[in-house]
Amino acid sequence: MFNQVTQNILRELATGDFCSGEQLGEANGVSRAAIGKHIQALVQLGLDIYSVTGKGYRLSAPVELLDVEAIKSAQDVALPSPVVVESVIDSTNNWVKQQISSGALNNSPSGTTVFSEAQTAGRGRRGKQWVSPLGASLYLSTHWRFEQGISATSGLSLVVGIAIVEALTELGVPNLGLKWPNDVYYQGRKLAGILVELEGQGSDSCDIIIGAGINVHLPESVTQDIDQPYADIHEVGLSLSRNHIAGRILSHLIKLLNEFELSGFSAFVERWHQHDCFIGQHVQLQMGQRQVTGIAKGVDTQGGLLLEVDQQIQSFFGGEISLRKLSS
DSSP, X not given: OOOHXXXXXXXXXXXXXXXXXXXXHHHHTOOHHHHHHHHHHHHHTTXXXXXXXXXXXXXXXXXXXXXXXXXXXXXXXXXXXXXXXXXXXXXXXXHHHHHHHHTTTTTSOTTOEEEEEEESSOBXXXXXXXXXXXXXXXXXXXXXXXXXXXXXXXXXXXXXXXXXXXXXXXXXXXXXXXXXXXXXXXXXXXXXXXXXXXXXXXXXXXXXXXXXXXESOOOHHHHTTOOSOBOOGGGGTOOOOHHHHHXXXXXXXXXXXXXXXXXXXXXXXXXXXXXXXXXXXXXXXXXXXXXXXXXXXXXXXXXOEEEEETTEEEEEOSSSEEEEEOOO
């Protein structure tokens, strides 16, 4: 249950002040019992809310809600397409997919972007769940149309990773790295993930959905659902606005997508190598039932992973491939 009343309650609680159930009920024309159900819906979405008799409900810490104008104010590129903020949706990639299938983006230039405060069915590569608590991180998807077709998108997910790393580095986040093909690491733990999906491929052009999730300040109540070492921006010790982070990441993403569309991935190989946290390491690739071990040698001009296997350099692309570091 997330409707206008829930949204109103969220905005009242976001300041971190106490809000009485009676006042919330009067302001929204519902009973105190109904307010309790809306509070529970917010808790289920990952908010840490507690109540004190005689005072009401309060968040354990204030939450900065996303705002389109605040996001745009942090950008330094003009966006010809809209930026949308949703409160709760299943996934931002699905939102863009629905816009494409409905024809809503047919006459729009590339760059339409949606942010959501929470996702109920966020996902990463290979169908894995992406834990998406409300107000705790950034979840976004951008639509981009490649007029040259699917062949022009080789290496795209790597460029998105570069955009995120360069934006966060600019904001002062240190010790960032990239894991091929779609992860951003902080001190060896996953800080952000990328999911690029093809939708509505035509004979000459294709629509691409570029999704990303960036951990900002994950509450302890959801971290038990994360099945790998993780990191968030909060632990770095920087006091950064979520809206500002969103605007800077979107600015870098749009700039790099425009450059990528003109030049392809070959223009980004050296930038990837600057941040590649696996280069020179003994690694293992898992491709279905097949495993390949070798020394990571970076990436080629198409975005393929280069591995030295039996003293020969081989290139690997996409599919169900996982990469992990081996002890040397």
